[in-house]
Amino acid sequence: MRYFLKSLLLFSIPFFLWVLAVLLIDPFNFYGQKDAGFKDKVQFEIGNQINTRLYKLIQFSKQPNRIVVIGDSRAHALKKEEIKKITGLEITNMSFGGSHFGEMRETFWHLVTKYQIDEVYWGLSFFNLSKNGLSGERIQEAERLMANPITYSFNIHSYRAIIAYAKYLLTGEVIQLGKFKETKEEVWKRQLNFAQEVYGRYVYYADFASDLSKIVTYCTSNNIKIHFFVPPTHVDLQNRIYKADLGNEYEDFKHVMMKYPSFNFDIPNTLTENMDNFKDPFHFTEEVSRGVIEKLFNFETNN
Amino acid sequence: MLFNSIDFAVFLPIVFLLYWFVIQRNLRLQNLLIVIASFVFYGWWDWRFLSLIIFSTLVDYTVGLRLKNQENLVKRKTLLLTSILINLCFLGFFKYFNFFQENFIEAFSFFGYQLKGYSLNIILPVGISFYTFQTLSYTIDVYRRKLEPTSDFIAFSAFVSFFPQLVAGPIERATNLLPQFYTKREFDYSKAVDGMRQILWGLFKKIVIADNCAIFANQIFNNSTDYNGSTLVLGAWFFAFQIYGDFSGYSDIAIGTSRLFGFNLMRNFNFPYFSRDIAEFWRRWHISLSTWFRDYLYIPLGGSRGGTWMKVRNTFIIFIVSGFWHGANWTFIIWGALNAIYFMPLLLSNNNRKNLEIVAQGKILPNLKEILFMLLTFSLTVFAWIFFRAESMGHAWQIIGQVFSKTLFATPYFENGTRAIPVLIVLAIFLLIEWIGRESQYAIAGIDSLLPKPLKWVFYYSTIIVTIYFTGSGQQFIYFQF
Numbered sequence: 001m002r003y004f005l006k007s008l009l010l011f012s013i014p015f016f017l018w019v020l021a022v023l024l025i026d027p028f029n030f031y032g033q034k035d036a037g038f039k040d041k042v043q044f045e046i047g048n049q050i051n052t053r054l055y056k057l058i059q060f061s062k063q064p065n066r067i068v069v070i071g072d073s074r075a076h077a078l079k080k081e082e083i084k085k086i087t088g089l090e091i092t093n094m095s096f097g098g099s100h101f102g103e104m105r106e107t108f109w110h111l112v113t114k115y116q117i118d119e120v121y122w123g124l125s126f127f128n129l130s131k132n133g134l135s136g137e138r139i140q141e142a143e144r145l146m147a148n149p150i151t152y153s154f155n156i157h158s159y160r161a162i163i164a165y166a167k168y169l170l171t172g173e174v175i176q177l178g179k180f181k182e183t184k185e186e187v188w189k190r191q192l193n194f195a196q197e198v199y200g201r202y203v204y205y206a207d208f209a210s211d212l213s214k215i216v217t218y219c220t221s222n223n224i225k226i227h228f229f230v231p232p233t234h235v236d237l238q239n240r241i242y243k244a245d246l247g248n249e250y251e252d253f254k255h256v257m258m259k260y261p262s263f264n265f266d267i268p269n270t271l272t273e274n275m276d277n278f279k280d281p282f283h284f285t286e287e288v289s290r291g292v293i294e295k296l297f298n299f300e301t302n303n
Numbered sequence: 304m305l306f307n308s309i310d311f312a313v314f315l316p317i318v319f320l321l322y323w324f325v326i327q328r329n330l331r332l333q334n335l336l337i338v339i340a341s342f343v344f345y346g347w348w349d350w351r352f353l354s355l356i357i358f359s360t361l362v363d364y365t366v367g368l369r370l371k372n373q374e375n376l377v378k379r380k381t382l383l384l385t386s387i388l389i390n391l392c393f394l395g396f397f398k399y400f401n402f403f404q405e406n407f408i409e410a411f412s413f414f415g416y417q418l419k420g421y422s423l424n425i426i427l428p429v430g431i432s433f434y435t436f437q438t439l440s441y442t443i444d445v446y447r448r449k450l451e452p453t454s455d456f457i458a459f460s461a462f463v464s465f466f467p468q469l470v471a472g473p474i475e476r477a478t479n480l481l482p483q484f485y486t487k488r489e490f491d492y493s494k495a496v497d498g499m500r501q502i503l504w505g506l507f508k509k510i511v512i513a514d515n516c517a518i519f520a521n522q523i524f525n526n527s528t529d530y531n532g533s534t535l536v537l538g539a540w541f542f543a544f545q546i547y548g549d550f551s552g553y554s555d556i557a558i559g560t561s562r563l564f565g566f567n568l569m570r571n572f573n574f575p576y577f578s579r580d581i582a583e584f585w586r587r588w589h590i591s592l593s594t595w596f597r598d599y600l601y602i603p604l605g606g607s608r609g610g611t612w613m614k615v616r617n618t619f620i621i622f623i624v625s626g627f628w629h630g631a632n633w634t635f636i637i638w639g640a641l642n643a644i645y646f647m648p649l650l651l652s653n654n655n656r657k658n659l660e661i662v663a664q665g666k667i668l669p670n671l672k673e674i675l676f677m678l679l680t681f682s683l684t685v686f687a688w689i690f691f692r693a694e695s696m697g698h699a700w701q702i703i704g705q706v707f708s709k710t711l712f713a714t715p716y717f718e719n720g721t722r723a724i725p726v727l728i729v730l731a732i733f734l735l736i737e738w739i740g741r742e743s744q745y746a747i748a749g750i751d752s753l754l755p756k757p758l759k760w761v762f763y764y765s766t767i768i769v770t771i772y773f774t775g776s777g778q779q780f781i782y783f784q785f
Contacts (some may be wrong), residue, residue, distance in 0.1 A: 001323055001490045008499075014764070131526065150309050156772050201718075231665055 015154075018162075022153040024190045027161035028055045030152045032062050042174060046084035046164045051157040053096055054142040057110065061146070064115045065092035070104050071123030073097035074231035074282065077289050078296075084288065091121075096138075101128045105211060106139035121296060124198075125233070125266060126241060126253045126281075127195070131203040142240060156204040185281070188236075191280045195237055199244035209256045216260050229296050232288060235268050237281035263295055304347040306556045307509055314344065319563060323490055330487050334461045337484075337564070337588045338543055341466035343632040347428070352428040355393060360463045362389050363438045367445045367452035367459075379446060390435045402631030411603075430470030432628055436595055438463050441477035443599055447757030451716075452477050453474055458484035467560040471553045473571040474592035474731040490564030497748065498562030500763075504747050507766050512548030514727045516541040523717055524692055527702050531710035534687075535702050542692045543685045544730060547576065550589070555745055576684075577662050579676040581645040582655040584684060592628070596621045611651065614683055618650055619643045629691070634699055638690040645683050661741050690724070729773065 023031060026043050027047035027302065048055040067089055069075050075095035083091050094107055111117055111248055145151050145158075151160060168174055182190070205211075219226040257264065279287045284292070304310050326332040343629035346353050366386040373379050395403075408418045441462070444450040453459045462481045468474075523530055523538025530538070531562045554571035561568045570590050585593050604617045619640065626639020648656040662677065663669040669677065689706075693699035717723075740746035750759055 001492075004490070004492050004495050007496075011760070011763070131529075148309055150312065155774055156770050159771065203526075 006185075006261065019149070019153045021162055022158055023149075025165050027158060027165060028058050028146075028152070029062065030058055030146060030149070036219070042168055043161070045174060047157075047161050050161045050164065051142065053138050054145055054157055056094060056096070057139070057142045058146050060092060060094065060111070065090060066116060066118040067091040067121075068111055068117060069093045069095055069120070069121045069123070070107055070111075071095040071231070072099040072104070072125075074125070074233075074284070075121075075123030076233075077283065077286075078121075078293055079286075079289070081100075082286075083293050083297065084289060086293050088298065095123065099128065100130070101205060101211075103139055104128065105215070107241055108215060110139060110143065112218065112222065114188060117224055120219065120227070121233070122226065122228045123231050124228055124257070126246075126250050127198065127229050127233075129205045129208055129253060130198065130201075131205045141252045187280045188275075191282055192236060192240065195240045195281065196244070199240050199246060202244060202246055202249075204246070204249035204252070208253070211258070212256060224258065226261070227296065228257055228260055229292070230257065230262070230264040230266040231292070232265035232272050232277075232284050234275065234278045234281040235272050238266060238268065265292060265295075304344045306553065306560075307506060310347060314340075315563075322564060327490070330485075332486055333488065334455075334457045337461040337466070338457060338464060339470055341461070343465035343555045344466040345464065345469055348429050349426070352426075355428055355431065356434060356464055359390060359393065359434065359438050362386060363442050363463070364456055364459050365454075366442050368454065369446050370442070383442055383446040387439060389441055394431055394435045397431055400425060413594055434463060434469060434476055435470045436474045436592075437477075440474070440595065440599065441481065444477050444645055448712045450481070453485075455485070465566075466685075467557040467564075467566075468568055471550070471557070472589075473554055473557065473569050474595050475568060475591070476595075480566070485565050488581060491565065494562050494565070498559040500747060501559030501562065501745055503559075503763065504745055505552040505557075505559060505765060507770050508548040508555065508733075510550030510639060510770050511729060513545045514548075514662070515773055516545035516548065516730070519717065519723050519726070520545050520692070522719075526701075527698065527705070530705070530717060531707050531713045531715070532706045533711055533713050534715040535706050536711065537717075539685045539689050539692070539702075539706075542682075543576075543688050546688065546691070547572075558745075570744060572766045574661065574737060574746075575697065576681055577677055577738070577741055578680050579658045579662055579673060580649055580654070581642065581683060582649045583658040584680055585642070585646070586659075592625065596625055600624065607624055614650060615647065618646055622646065623658045633696050634690045634693050637696065637699070638687050641687045641690060645687070660732070664742065724729050726773075729769065 025043050027043045028039065028051070029044055029047070044055070069078055070089055072095060076097060078095075079095060080091050080093050083089055094111065096103065096107075099107075104122065104124065108120065108122070112120075116280060145155050164174075218224075218227060241247065266272070271288065271291075276285075278284050304314060318336065322333060322336055337781070342353055342356075345356065363386055366382050369382050372380060373382065381471060411418045421665065441459075445452045457768035458481065461484050462475075462477065465475075465480065479491035520538055524542065526537060527538070557570070558568045569591055571589060574585040575584050575587035578587055601617050601621045604620060605613050605658060606617060607614050622639040623636055624639070624645035626635040626637070626642075629635040629638075646655065649657075662673050689702050690696075690699045693702060737746045740749055743749040747762075750762065754762060
């Protein structure tokens with residue numbers, strides 16, 4: 001019996017060492033020892049790159065805020081510093097690049113059920129609403145991982161972050177995810193092709209209206225102000241919707257959005273016709289983001 | 304409590320240490336600890352349903368004692384029927400009430416009578432089908448005088464509620480498990496190590512194989528109208544490995560955990576996907592249920608003793624009942640019936656007991672004929688899984704209609720399909736390990752004789768790292784719903 005326990009203990013030593021490494025490096029700031037002397041901020045940068053959802057949800061649990069922005073990379077482009085400069089409001093941006101509606105919905109429910117939230121700004125586009133891949137599994141996974149020290153220590157994200165940090169300590173290199181070395185024209189073309197591929201297989205999420213209605217009803221009964229906005233995209237991208245024969249579905253989307261306080265920036269106009277206002281057909285520039293912030297946070301609507 | 308949860312990772316060492324260090328000298332206290340631990344384990348999910356287990360335990364314990372001194376056949380039968388009826392009533396109410404009611408209403412409406420139904424919002428108690436069958440095996444065996452009834456209530460309670468196999472089997476026979484509670488358990492190092500190894504392999508099957516295949520199986524089955532025939536076939540393959548990894552993984556963890564406490568449970572899976580015909584498949588898949596039906600239903604119905612008609616009838620009965628045991632849905636019944644149909648050619652040609660040994664025993668590779676028969680059996684099984692996995696008969700027909708269309712020859716496509724590639728690679732490695740270890744109790748049971756200690760530890764660490772790497776959403780075990 002004692003030999004069995006001794007062997008088990010011996011076998012477990014690497015796991016104890018691993019837990020210790022996670023505790024010391026803490027790439028997602030789970031233990032919240034941000035100011036401990038032996039740490040720098042690189043591990044957080046790495047953690048944020050490896051699993052931004054986990055990192056941001058943990059950060060939010062340490063520093064909750066009553067005003068949040070939800071959405072994908074376009075909503076993420078509304079920087080909190082810029083919002084503070086323009087409006088004086090302290091917000092937390094809980095948008096994630098590549099999010100679809102399911103993930104945004106999961107983020108929303110996570111935030112409003114766990115924290116006191118007063119205002120939500122939600123960037124949502126037709127592109128986010130394909131039925132395929134609508135699960136909110138990445139948020140659920142992050143919730144599971146931040147549930148206790150064991151799940152936090154033993155998961156692929158902590159593993160990758162610790163290895164990347166070790167690499168940084170040895171070589172001074174910080175990983176860079178998702179960086180392409182392309183010209184703007186190449187990026188433009190690639191993104192349009194990507195959109196065409198997505199719209200080619202697009203299946204409109206039929207329960208969108210009822211999901212949104214549930215969300216708004218919840219907000220109303222809990223005194224949460226909610227504002228939707230459709231981020232601006234270049235007309236090249238807007239036209240892809242019609243090319244894919246999704247005009248009717250798109251009209252339905254707009255019709256649903258118009259029932260609630262919302263601002264649709266995604267319409268053909270001088271802003272969206274000008275390539276200079278965009279980094280690629282999906283993503284607007286910082287200058288445009290300032291305009292979006294001004295309109296959005298002044299509660300302007302165009303519905 | 305789930306085996307793949309943090310709760311269980313904390314619970315198991317506590318019970319283990321108490322069992323072997325604090326009360327190891329007292330058999331009754333050990334049994335009592337098992338009862339308490341089992342109630343905590345079950346109550347973690349919903350403590351209210353513990354009352355069902357306790358009631359079932361009391362009924363069968365009492366019936367067993369009454370049967371002991373009862374010689375009158377009519378009274379013996381009455382006692383047996385009391386036990387069967389009470390247990391099956393619970394099962395029927397919680398599992399089948401809504402199904403029967405809905406079908407009665409539909410049947411009457413077909414003839415023009417409109418009945419009003421009261422659909423009850425019933426929670427299905429986890430594992431009810433498993434422990435009900437286990438306690439029934441006790442009263443039936445006592446009735447048949449195959450087993451001496453116990454007067455040790457604690458040992459009997461521990462037998463009914465034994466936590467490793469309480470919620471998803473193996474469905475133990477009283478003749479095998481109950482006597483183990485009467486004898487003192489001594490800690491056995493090699494048995495404990497073997498138990499740990501089997502737990503590790505079970506976790507690997509559940510977390511890596513089942514949970515990852517589930518992602519793609521769910522995606523494809525839940526959006527089946529969006530996919531072509533070849534993708535749906537791929538989805539059914541994913542489901543085949545999901546359910547195998549899920550259920551056999553659970554059984555491995557259950558058997559391994561029992562071994563840590565000095566118990567031997569019956570084997571539940573014996574590499575079923577290497578079967579060369581359906582009869583062999585059913586000797587290797589969910590063995591504890593198949594043999595339960597054989598011993599307590601098929602044989603009492605006359606088994607194979609009568610003529611051809613009786614054999615056919617009894618075979619259909621046990622397959623259909625087995626399907627119905629899985630759930631109150633026509634899809635399960637059709638799944639059972641389909642397996643009975645698959646079985647018929649073998650039964651009628653007296654070839655149903657042809658492949659009793661594992662394929663290619665003592666050889667490295669199977670021959671071409673064996674490969675073809677294994678592929679054929681696997682394909683038939685996968686086809687039947689479509690019914691098992693479908694939400695309704697309509698859903699199953701839609702999938703089958705799509706599978707048998709021109710799109711069967713199109714390239715499979717589903718969103719995030721590239722994410723499936725590493726899963727397919729791991730699946731191939733898993734099948735290879737299963738193939739190598741197919742003559743053992745479980746795939747890696749023979750690793751002791753195969754690898755030196757350092758390499759063995761490398762294998763264990765690698766398995767753990769791969770398991771962590773592939774840890775997904777931590778899905779519930781499929782068989783909990785049965």
